[in-house]
Each structure stands twice: as C-alpha cells, then as structure tokens.
Amino acid sequence: MNDWLKWTAPAAAVMSVAAPAYAMQYMSVEEAQKAAFPGASFAEVQPGRVWKASNGGYFYYDHVVGKHLLIDYTVAIGPDGRVRRVEILNYRESYGGEVHDPNWLGQFVGKGSQNELRINSDIRNISGATLSSTHLTEGVKKVLTYHASHFR
Amino acid sequence: MPATSASFRRARALLGTFVEIDVADAQGADLESAVEAAFSAVAEVHRLMSFHDPDSDVSRLNSAASSCAVTVHPWTYTVLQAALEMAQSSDGDFDVGVAGIPQPAADSSSRTAAAIELLAGHQVRFRHAGLRIDLGGIAKGFAVDCAIDALRRCGVRSAMVNAGGDLATFGGGARIVHIRDPRSPGRLLCQVEVSNGALASSARRFDPFRSAETTETSVLDPSTRRPAERVLGATVRASTCMVADALTKIVMVGGERAAAQLARFQASAMLVAADGNILTTSDWQGDLQHAA
Numbered sequence: 035m036n037d038w039l040k041w042t043a044p045a046a047a048v049m050s051v052a053a054p055a056y057a058m059q060y061m062s063v064e065e066a067q068k069a070a071f072p073g074a075s076f077a078e079v080q081p082g083r084v085w086k087a088s089n090g091g092y093f094y095y096d097h098v099v100g101k102h103l104l105i106d107y108t109v110a111i112g113p114d115g116r117v118r119r120v121e122i123l124n125y126r127e128s129y130g131g132e133v134h135d136p137n138w139l140g141q142f143v144g145k146g147s148q149n150e151l152r153i154n155s156d157i158r159n160i161s162g163a164t165l166s167s168t169h170l171t172e173g174v175k176k177v178l179t180y181h182a183s184h185f186r
Numbered sequence: 187m188p189a190t191s192a193s194f195r196r197a198r199a200l201l202g203t204f205v206e207i208d209v210a211d212a213q214g215a216d217l218e219s220a221v222e223a224a225f226s227a228v229a230e231v232h233r234l235m236s237f238h239d240p241d242s243d244v245s246r247l248n249s250a251a252s253s254c255a256v257t258v259h260p261w262t263y264t265v266l267q268a269a270l271e272m273a274q275s276s277d278g279d280f281d282v283g284v285a286g287i288p289q290p291a292a293d294s295s296s297r298t299a300a301a302i303e304l305l306a307g308h309q310v311r312f313r314h315a316g317l318r319i320d321l322g323g324i325a326k327g328f329a330v331d332c333a334i335d336a337l338r339r340c341g342v343r344s345a346m347v348n349a350g351g352d353l354a355t356f357g358g359g360a361r362i363v364h365i366r367d368p369r370s371p372g373r374l375l376c377q378v379e380v381s382n383g384a385l386a387s388s389a390r391r392f393d394p395f396r397s398a399e400t401t402e403t404s405v406l407d408p409s410t411r412r413p414a415e416r417v418l419g420a421t422v423r424a425s426t427c428m429v430a431d432a433l434t435k436i437v438m439v440g441g442e443r444a445a446a447q448l449a450r451f452q453a454s455a456m457l458v459a460a461d462g463n464i465l466t467t468s469d470w471q472g473d474l475q476h477a478a
Contacts, residue, residue, distance in 0.1 A: 038442050041464035058206075060197050069218070100395030102372065122197040125204065127394050129372040157374070158208075161351035161385055161421060162366025163392035163400060164326075167199035 056157050057126040063095055063108065066121040070110030079185075089113060092185055095123075098173040104133050105170055109177045120174055193344075196221050200228050201326050203350030207333065210358055211343040220340035224333040224347065231329035234259050237284075237320045247310055248318045255309040263308040265321055265328050265428070272324070272432045273299035276447050279439040280432055281408035285318040298408075323405070326352050327386055327431025334427075346380075347427075354384035354427040368419025368458050372398045375458070378472035380423070386430035388438050389419035405438040416441040417457050423470070424453035 061069070067076055067085065076085040076093060085093040090113030097106045104126045110118040126133065193210035194217065205228055207221050236242040243262040250256050258266075272280040283298030298319070303311040326349050333347040334354050344358025355361050360379035367375040368389035378385065390400035402413040420437035424430035429451050437444040437455050445467065448455050454470040466472070 037468045038445060038465045039468055039470075041466065058195065058197070060195055098395070100393075102394040102398055120199065122199065122204070125197060127372075129398055156362075157364050159346065159348055159353065159361060159363040160366060160374075161348075161353060161363050161387040162419065163368060163371050163387070163389035164203050164350040164352075166391075166393045166395070167203050168393075169395045170199045170204075 055126070055128045055130065055132055056160065057124065059124040061121055061123050063123065066108040066123060067093055069121065070108070070119045091118060092181060094177045094181070096173060096177055098169045099133060100169060102129055102133060103127050107170060107173065109174055111181055115182070117174065117178065198225055200225070201232050201329060201349055205350070206348045208346045209337060209342050210345070217342065220337055220342045223340055224336040227332040227336045228329045228349070231261065231325055231332055234262050235265065235321045235325040237322060244319060244321055247312070251310055252312040252315045252317055255305055255311045257307065257309050260308055261328070261332070263304065263310070265325055266302065266304060266310060268428055268432065269321065269324050270299045270302060270304070272436070275450055276436045276440065276444070278408055279436045279444070280323070282319040282321055282323065283317060284320045285316065323435045324428055324432045326350070327384070327427035327429070330354050330384070330427035352386040352427055352431050353380070355380050356382050365421055368400070371400060376472060383423060383425055384427035384430045385421060385423050386427060386434050387419065387421040388434035403438065405435050407439050414438040415460060417459055420455060420457045422448070422453050422455045424451055429453060
C-alpha cells in the first residue's frame with residue numbers, strides 16, 4: 035500500500051506562481067476555411083466576419099469574451115443550413131485585465147498557426163479544475179440564430 | 187488538406203470542456219485526418235455517455251433499464267464495467283449513481299454497483315426502480331484513451347490529448363504539464379512530466395469566462411450527497427486516462443484512505459487537503475517546486 039508523504043511546507047507557504055496570460059493558438063482563419071470546405075473559394079459578405087463559400091456554405095468568424103477568457107472560433111455552415119464544423123482558433127486566459135485590452139484582443143487575428151506565441155510559451159499543457167465550455171456552445175447558437183435571420 | 191507541418195495542435199469544445207489534441211511525427215500518415223478521427227472518437231463517447239442528451243446510452247438506461255434490459259454500445263459497457271470495479275474496490279467512494287439509491291445501510295459498500303446488472307450481449311439492467319446514473323466521473327478519461335487509440339491506429343508516433351485537464355500522451359519523450367492551484371486556479375502549483383501515460387485532476391469548479399474564483403466541486407461524497415470537502419484538488423497519474431479520471435474522484439472523496447485503491451491500479455497521486463497540506467503518494471514523480 036502507498037504511504038502518503040506530506041510536503042514539508044504547508045500549502046499556504048508554497049508559492050504558486052501566477053499564470054498571467056496563458057494562451058494557445060491553434061489555427062488561422064484561412065486554415066479553418068480550407069478544413070471546413072476543402073477546395074472552395076470564399077467571398078467576404080461582412081468584412082472579417084462572414085464569408086460565403088463557393089459550394090453554397092457560409093463561414094463565420096466570431097469570439098466569446100468573458101472576465102478572464104477570450105476564445106476566437108469559427109463556424110462553418112453547410113448549404114443545408116446545418117453546422118458543418120466548429121473550430122477554436124485560439125484560447126487566451128488572463129488574470130491581469132488584458133482580456134479587454136484591444137491590442138491584446140487583436141494580437142493573433144489573421145496570423146498563421148506557425149507563429150510562435152511570445153507570452154508564456156513554456157506553458158503548453160495544464161491540468162486542474164475542469165473548465166466549462168458552455169459559453170462557446172452559446173456563441174455557436176448565437177451565430178446560428180444570426181445566420182437563420184440574415185442568410186436563409 | 188494534407189498537413190505540411192511536422193506537428194500541430196487543435197482544440198474543440200466537447201464533453202462540456204475544451205479538448206486539445208497535439209500531434210507530431212506521423213509515419214506517412216495524414217496528421218489532419220488522424221486528428222479528425224481522434225476528435226470523432228471523443229464526439230462518439232460524448233454522444234453515447236452524455237447525461238443530458240436524451241438519445242445517449244446513459245439516458246436510455248436511466249429511462250428504461252429498471253424495467254427491462256437495455257443494449258448499449260460496447261464502449262458504454264466497457265465504461266460501466268470499469269465503473270463497477272472502481273465502486274467495489276473503493277467501498278462505494280466511486281459511485282455513478284445520482285438518484286434512486288437506497289439509503290445507506292449497514293453494508294454500505296458499493297450500493298450502486300450492486301444495483302447494476304451487466305448481462306451478456308452488452309445488455310444492462312437496473313435492479314432498483316428510479317436508479318439514475320451519470321458516467322461523468324469516468325467517461326472523459328475513457329474518451330481521452332479512445333482518442334489516443336485512434337491516433338495510434340492512424341500511424342501517429344507522438345501525441346497528447348488533453349480533455350480539460352484529463353490527459354494522456356505517447357511517444358516523443360516527456361511533456362511538461364502544469365498543475366493549477368485548486369485554491370486559486372489562475373495560479374500554477376507545480377509541474378510534472380508525463381510520457382507514455384495519463385494524468386487527471388479534479389478540483390473545485392472554475393470558469394475563467396465568468397470569474398477567477400472557484401465554486402464548489404462537482405464531485406459528490408456518496409455517503410453525504412454533498413460536495414466532497416476533505417480535499418480541494420487531486421491529481422492522479424496512471425497508465426490509462428480512464429483509471430486516472432476515476433481515481434481522482436476516489437481521492438477527492440476518500441482523501442488519504444484512497445491509498446489502497448491507488449496502489450491497486452499502480453497509480454500515484456498528489457492532493458491538496460482542505461487543511462492546506464499538500465500530500466503525495468511515496469511513488470509520486472513530479473517536480474513539487476513551484477512552476478518556474
């Protein structure tokens with residue numbers, strides 16, 4: 035049987051370090067477009083936000099922003115009006131107030147996924163309390179509602 | 187779209203959280219389609235084992251298994267088998283029952299486990315009318331294992347799958363994983379290395395979209411039906427993510443008495459107790475210095 039070892043310092047005395055701006059970039063808008071509708075061309079319907087694909091589908095770029103979390107995501111909607119694919123382009127978690135700073139907000143937009151992040155790039159994987167993704171699901175529903183009222 | 191880069195990372199919202207897949211070094215394989223296959227496996231687990239989706243195996247069991255045997259997908263059957271083994275070996279500290287369980291009796295061990303009958307042909311029957319189960323405490327780990335299997339089958343030689351902190355990795359040497367401080371999840375408590383294995387954590391709930399503060403844990407103590415209070419956060423290392431995921435619940439509920447279950451599954455653990463102490467099993471391998 036395992037014995038438990040008590041960490042010598044009580045937890046209150048253990049220095050945990052702040053992760054002021056944990057961020058991860060996954061895809062660019064262009065990569066997400068190609069993955070959703072391979073071989074299609076895209077005509078901008080609303081600058082930087084909505085594209086119509088040559089196969090009759092639509093492609094949305096949007097973000098959800100909360101107190102300490104910002105997620106850029108895309109929704110590909112097929113010609114039948116159904117969600118074809120949802121991609122998270124980047125994930126930014128911050129506790130220093132940067133989430134609502136327009137410069138920080140826009141720092142990844144339009145960049146390819148090959149670009150190295152300059153902030154906290156040593157933090158690649160995190161485990162701990164499970165994060166809820168409810169807000170992103172709500173964002174996708176919002177996009178679908180918008181789509182139904184504007185392009186259907 | 188064939189991938190030209192040697193490695194990349196993708197994320198999707200699945201299982202109620204964010205699932206990340208990081209792949210590298212596929213031998214003649216198309217990394218994009220490998221990642222797609224892995225996300226499909228996770229989505230399939232989500233579809234089968236969601237408590238909220240009325241068409242899931244779990245919902246079908248909850249609505250019908252107390253009156254007749256219900257056939258489930260082999261994956262659901264596998265997870266139920268593992269869940270019952272966990273329940274029995276932990277004397278009921280692991281419990282997939284969320285309603286309809288008889289009140290604590292003198293023989294309190296694994297009441298839910300005794301109420302679930304696993305039959306031949308992937309059929310399942312409940313012995314108690316009104317029994318309701320939720321596989322949320324183990325299915326996420328299973329989904330990670332399924333994603334890892336899919337990546338291996340596609341010829342990927344190195345990958346990590348991380349479903350909201352329940353993660354597994356193979357190939358490509360050790361990967362650094364930072365552990366959130368359960369008392370203040372915007373901070374990092376320590377870092378550990380993981381290679382060819384799995385790591386899972388449980389802690390109080392946390393949503394950086396709404397607040398930097400945590401709310402009480404979603405892990406309920408089966409004996410009190412109240413959120414577990416003994417432990418603020420637990421991280422378990424095991425050979426599979428399903429085992430690691432389930433064991434975090436046993437550590438959250440049982441605290442130090444979980445040592446026997448950890449040993450049984452050759453797992454190691456770190457916990458932050460409610461009194462502020464940090465405890466590790468003697469075989470825990472991790473850098474318990476604060477993250478650099």
